[in-house]
Every structure is written in structure tokens, then in C-alpha cells.
Amino acid sequence: MSATDNGAYSSVGKLMANYGWVQNTSNLSTVRDTVELVSKDGLNHNALMRAIFEHRTELGDIKKKWTWDARCRIKAICACGMVELDRDLQGYRLTPLGQELCDAPKSSVLYRGKRILSAEEKVIFRKGLLTSPPVIRVLNILNDSRKNGNGAMSKYDVGSKLGFVGDVGFSHFEAEFVVRSGKNFNDAEGDADKWARTILSWLSQVDWVIKTESADILGKSLPLYTTVYEVDRVLQYSARSTTKYIPQEMLCSDHHPFAEVIQQRRIAILKILSKKPYMAIADLLNAIIELGIDTDEETLAFDILNLRQAGIQISKERSFYRLTDKIKLDIIPEQKPITAQQKVDGIEKQIEHYVMVYEDSLPSRLVDNLIRYGYDGTNSAALFEMTVEKLFSFMGYEAQCLGQGHGRVADVIAKYRDSFYAKSYGLIIDTKAYEKYNFPAGDVRKMKEYIALHGAELMQDMIPHHAFAFISMAFTTPDEHLSEIAKDTAVNGTAIDVFSLMELGSKVAKQEVSIADIYSRFTTNKMFVCA
Numbered sequence: 001m002s003a004t005d006n007g008a009y010s011s012v013g014k015l016m017a018n019y020g021w022v023q024n025t026s027n028l029s030t031v032r033d034t035v036e037l038v039s040k041d042g043l044n045h046n047a048l049m050r051a052i053f054e055h056r057t058e059l060g061d062i063k064k065k066w067t068w069d070a071r072c073r074i075k076a077i078c079a080c081g082m083v084e085l086d087r088d089l090q091g092y093r094l095t096p097l098g099q100e101l102c103d104a105p106k107s108s109v110l111y112r113g114k115r116i117l118s119a120e121e122k123v124i125f126r127k128g129l130l131t132s133p134p135v136i137r138v139l140n141i142l143n144d145s146r147k148n149g150n151g152a153m154s155k156y157d158v159g160s161k162l163g164f165v166g167d168v169g170f171s172h173f174e175a176e177f178v179v180r181s182g183k184n185f186n187d188a189e190g191d192a193d194k195w196a197r198t199i200l201s202w203l204s205q206v207d208w209v210i211k212t213e214s215a216d217i218l219g220k221s222l223p224l225y226t227t228v229y230e231v232d233r234v235l236q237y238s239a240r241s242t243t244k245y246i247p248q249e250m251l252c253s254d255h256h257p258f259a260e261v262i263q264q265r266r267i268a269i270l271k272i273l274s275k276k277p278y279m280a281i282a283d284l285l286n287a288i289i290e291l292g293i294d295t296d297e298e299t300l301a302f303d304i305l306n307l308r309q310a311g312i313q314i315s316k317e318r319s320f321y322r323l324t325d326k327i328k329l330d331i332i333p334e335q336k337p338i339t340a341q342q343k344v345d346g347i348e349k350q351i352e353h354y355v356m357v358y359e360d361s362l363p364s365r366l367v368d369n370l371i372r373y374g375y376d377g378t379n380s381a382a383l384f385e386m387t388v389e390k391l392f393s394f395m396g397y398e399a400q401c402l403g404q405g406h407g408r409v410a411d412v413i414a415k416y417r418d419s420f421y422a423k424s425y426g427l428i429i430d431t432k433a434y435e436k437y438n439f440p441a442g443d444v445r446k447m448k449e450y451i452a453l454h455g456a457e458l459m460q461d462m463i464p465h466h467a468f469a470f471i472s473m474a475f476t477t478p479d480e481h482l483s484e485i486a487k488d489t490a491v492n493g494t495a496i497d498v499f500s501l502m503e504l505g506s507k508v509a510k511q512e513v514s515i516a517d518i519y520s521r522f523t524t525n526k527m528f529v530c531a
Contacts, residue, residue: 008067009053013046014090016071017259020250021134021163023194024069025076026201028125029115032106034073035082035098042086042093048074078247079135080202081128085247085330097128117205126206130234130242133250133311133325137162138199139235140311142209143227152212152224155185155200159193164306165368166351169253170195172365177386179218180401191253192365200225208234240324244312246270247330251310258344260335265293266303267331273314273323281319292337299344302352305359347375354502361506366390374433374473374498384433385411388471391501395508396515397427410450415463416515425465425519426458428493437472437495439481451489467522468493471501475527482525492523503530 025031037043037051052070056062063069074092077083082098085091094102107118117125129135141161145153156175163170171190178188189197203209208231214221252262265288272287273279279287281297288295304321308314313325344352351371355364369387373380385401389412392399397414412429428450430443451468458466468491470478478495486492496504507513507530521528 009046009049011046012044012090013049015045015085015087016075016249017254018169018249019075019078019085019247020132021195021253022072022076022079023191023198025072026198027114028080028117028121028202028205030073031076031080031082031125032101032121034077035094036102038077038083038092038094038098040094040099042089042091044089044091045074048092076198078245079132080125081131081245084245087330087333095128097124097131100124101128122206125202126208127242129202129206130239131245133244133246134162134195135199135202135311136235136239136244136313137309137311138196139203139208139227139231139239142225143231143235146226147232152226154215154222154224155189155193155197156222158196158200158225159190160363160365161309162196163192163310164252165309165355165364166302166306166348167253167256168372169255172369173383174386174390175215175217175222176389177382177401179220181382185220185222203227240313241326243326243328245328245330246312248332251307256348258348261344262303263332264335265295265299266307267329268293269300269303269307270312270323270327270329273321274327274329278317278320278322281321284321298356299352301359302356305355305364309364347372354499358502358506361509362391362502363394366394366505367502370498370502371473375435377433377435379433381431381433385431388412388429388431388501389414391505392427392429395505408446408449408453410454413454413458415458415461416519417463418516421462422464423516423519424463425467425522426454426461426463427522428454428466428468430468430470432470432472434472436474436476437470438476439470439478444481444485447485447493448489451485451491455489455491465519466491467519469522469528470495471498473498479526486525492525494522494524494526494528496528500528500530504528 034052037048037055049070052073053066056066082095082101083092084095086093101121101124104120104124105118107116109116138158141158142153145151154175156173159172170192172192173188173190178185181188200209204211209225209227212224212226214223248263248267251266252259256262268288268291272284281300285297285300304314315322315324351368354371355367358367366387373384373387389399389401392414397416399412399414401412402409410428411431414427414429416425418424430447447468455466468485474497475495482493482495508515
């Protein structure tokens with residue numbers, strides 16, 4: 001097998017469409033091996049791909065999917081601060097840290113077949129990792145959790161807070177969903193969870209993060225991580241003084257249907273904020289519009305929220321923003337201007353809007369997933385169930401996802417327990433990931449079966465009251481179907497659209513509504529009304 005058998009990588013190559021986010025190149029000794037393949041004068045992308053192939057062939061480590069792994073290694077040497085993009089060369093050049101790493105001594109100690117870093121390498125990688133905003137984001141997430149007394153976190157916990165919402169390239173799974181799907185934690189991850197897992201590995205190898213106890217998730221063991229106390233000082237001093245390297249490609253995934261539009265807009269935001277000590281959102285909007293970019297205040301606020309979740313330090317005081325990071329932007333030259341037709345719309349625009357509406361009350365990833373999965377039909381039915389369960393848990397219910405592969409059972413059961421027995425109630429929930437759900441006869445019949453099954457279970461569990469609920473994006477004439485179910489089962493229910501469900505979650509989070517007092521709203525046999 002040859003890297004050039006079919007002409008692949010034999011010509012001059014071009015840079016990839018995404019940098020800054022890395023999965024699977026989790027061992028920093030592998031990162032060093034790849035850095036050493038970059039010459040002092042820089043290397044074109046295809047030349048580096050060929051060098052990786054030859055290096056792995058010499059080690060007897062070449063695999064069928066070596067090209068995907070090689071691209072991950074290239075993104076890793078960039079994300080670790082060892083190379084920067086050379087847009088003229090369409091490749092990579094060593095940074096001073098990268099050259100320092102090449103000159104540093106190696107240890108010969110192996111652990112599970114991988115070389116352990118020498119003390120000198122650890123020092124260099126620590127400096128390099130601080131140039132990566134996503135690494136800073138993960139450190140802050142873990143450190144805040146430790147300092148706030150919330151304890152260690154799993155890769156899924158970190159992934160839920162990492163990266164861009166409204167971007168299909170940053171999906172996220174719940175750990176319980178993985179187990180109930182019959183999968184292993186090593187095999188089932190959202191994209192954001194993969195980024196988190198790789199960064200956690202890097203931080204563990206430089207001794208800033210340690211693995212603590214494992215969590216028991218429905219009988220399966222999931223590793224948990226936390227920061228060491230030294231990270232307090234790292235974030236307070238070293239991280240703030242380190243210049244962050246930000247290639248344009250990092251600012252939106254190449255899976256997003258409007259990646260070019262969003263990247264250019266976020267580059268413009270960072271360029272403008274880097275020239276001002278602080279800026280009101282209205283002034284930022286005017287400056288962006290003067291560049292010929294059509295946008296609005298809500299979109300800019302959404303972009304800033306995402307930049308912060310990517311690890312770029314932008315403080316907000318009232319309506320004023322301040323970029324507190326030192327940054328080095330690496331911008332794609334000679335870009336085509338954004339036209340009026342190139343505007344984010346559809347589901348992405350809807351996610352953007354509701355994330356900002358509920359910015360102060362609901363987790364942004366939760367809002368994203370409710371809308372994205374809710375519209376996606378049977379493709380995302382299980383993920384929609386997972387997200388609905390998460391929202392009910394967020395509101396304080398004992399929520400459990402039962403659907404997808406567990407027989408004829410409801411998708412979600414949500415229980416409210418009160419010290420006063422008579423106030424406890426349960427919700428038997430059927431989730432429907434449809435743009436508009438019209439109650440086919442088979443689904444109506446199933447709900448009657450769910451009520452018979454789970455109603456008895458709830459009574460045995462000392463939950464005296466129960467109601468049924470359908471949850472979807474929207475409904476067609478629900479009243480007659482809800483009334484039929486209620487008549488035939490003597491149990492009342494409701495239909496809840498996702499937007500009413502988010503409003504309820506927001507009101508509960510802001511303590512404007514208590515779940516102890518809203519049982520009657522689930523028993524109207526009509527559309528759910530949040531007010």
C-alpha cells in the first residue's frame with residue numbers, strides 16, 4: 001500500500017476546512033511525533049500527509065483509515081500551539097514552541113504502549129495548550145465546578161457546555177441516553193463530547209486534570225475529571241497573558257449550512273472588539289453593518305455567547321462587551337463578500353432566536369437540541385426523547401426515558417413527589433419529533449395502553465395522580481384526540497408544543513412557577529397553556 005497509489009496526496013494540497021477542534025489524537029507523544037515531521041521552512045498539507053504515512057509505515061502502524069487519523073493529527077499540532085497555518089504555502093510552519101518541542105529531550109517510559117512525556121515536554125505543552133481557546137474553556141468548566149462544590153465531571157458533562165450551539169457540528173449526548181441505547185461510553189459521543197474527551201486527555205497528561213472516582217450510570221462506570229488546585233493560578237495569570245491563536249476555520253464547523261457567513265461575522269466581531277476597551281452592543285452592530293455584513297443585535301449577542309463557549313474571553317456588563325483575551329486572528333485571504341441572500345435562516349435562525357430568549361434561564365444546548373431534534377423526524381426520535389427527559393429533569397422532576405427499544409412503553413415518565421402524598425403526580429409522555437403532529441389512530445391507541453401500564457406502576461410507586469402528554473413541535477386539531485383518550489381511560493392529558501415547554505422550563509428556572517402547583521395544567525384535554 002502506498003500513499004500515492006491512486007494519486008492521493010501526490011500533488012500540492014490545500015488547507016482543510018476546519019481547525020481548532022480535535023478528536024482522537026489524544027496522546028501528546030503522538031502530537032510531538034507529528035510536529036517533528038514539519039520542516040523549519042514549513043510544509044504543504046499534502047506533503048505532511050505523505051510524511052505521516054511514511055512515518056507510520058516505518059512503525060508498522062499504518063491502518064486502512066490512516067487518512068482520517070492523519071488529518072486529526074494535523075489539527076492537533078495546530079490546536080496544541082506547535083504549528084500555525086501558512087496560507088501562502090497551504091500548509092504549516094513551526095511556532096517557536098514547536099521548535100522548542102523538537103529540541104526537547106524525550107523520555108523512554110511507556111504506559112499502555114504510549115510514551116510518557118518528559119518533564120521538559122510537559123512544560124512546553126502546557127504553554128502551547130494555553131494558546132487554544134477550547135482548552136481554556138474546558139479548564140474553566142472543570143475548575144468552576146470544583147470551586148462551586150459541584151464536583152468532578154464526565155466528558156458528557158463538559159461537552160454539554162463546550163462549543164457552538166445552533167451548529168450541527170457540535171452535537172451532544174447525555175450519558176444515560178448512551179446506556180439506554182445499549183452502547184458503550186467509548187463508542188457513543190456527540191461531536192462536542194469528542195472534543196471534550198480529547199482535551200481532557202491532553203490536560204491529564206500535563207497534570208492539570210486528574211481522573212477521580214467514576215460515576216455509576218445505570219450500571220456502567222463513567223470516568224469523572226477535575227482540576228488540580230494549581231489551575232486556579234494558571235487561569236488567573238498564565239492563561240490571561242498568553243496570546244490565543246484563532247484560525248478563522250475554528251469559528252464555525254464546516255457542517256453548518258452557513259459556515260462561511262458565520263465565520264466572517266465572528267471574525268469581524270473579534271477584530272472590532274480587539275480595537276476597543278469595551279463596546280455597547282448597538283455600537284458593535286453599527287460597526288459590523290459598516291463592513292457590509294447584514295445582521296442584528298440578537299444575532300451578535302448569539303455569536304458572542306458562542307465565542308465565549310468556545311473559550312474566547314469576552315466579558316459582559318449590562319449591554320457592554322469587552323474582549324479580555326490577547327488574540328492572534330488567522331484570516332482566510334481574499335474572501336468573497338457576504339451577499340444579502342447568504343443569511344442564516346430556517347432551523348438555525350430559530351435556534352439562534354430561542355437560545356437568546358432563554359439565555360438566562362435554560363441551558364443553550366438544551367434549547368438547541370429541543371428544536372433541532374424536534375424538527376428532524378424519525379432520524380432523531382431517540383435524541384428528541386433524550387432532550388425532553390433532560391428538560392423535565394432540569395425542572396426538578398424525576399424523569400426517566402423508557403422508549404426506543406424497550407417495547408410498548410411511553411417515551412418518558414416524569415414524576416413529581418411531594419411530602420404531602422396527595423400532591424404527588426406523574427406524567428406519561430409520548431414524544432413526537434415532527435414539524436406538525438396529527439395523532440394517527442395507532443398512536444392514540446398506544447397512549448391508551450401506556451396509561452393502563454404506567455398508571456398502575458405509578459400507583460404502586462405512591463404517585464396517586466397521573467396525566468398523559470404528547471410533546472411535538474406543533475399539532476393538528478389535538479382536542480378531539482385528547483378527549484377520546486381521556487374518555488376511554490378516565491385519565492386526562494394535554495398536548496405541549498416545544499415552545500410552550502421551553503417557556504414552562506424558563507418560568508420554573510426563574511421560580512415564577514412551581515412544578516408543585518401546575519398539575520391541573522396537564523389535565524385540560526387541550527393544548528398546554530403555560531401562563
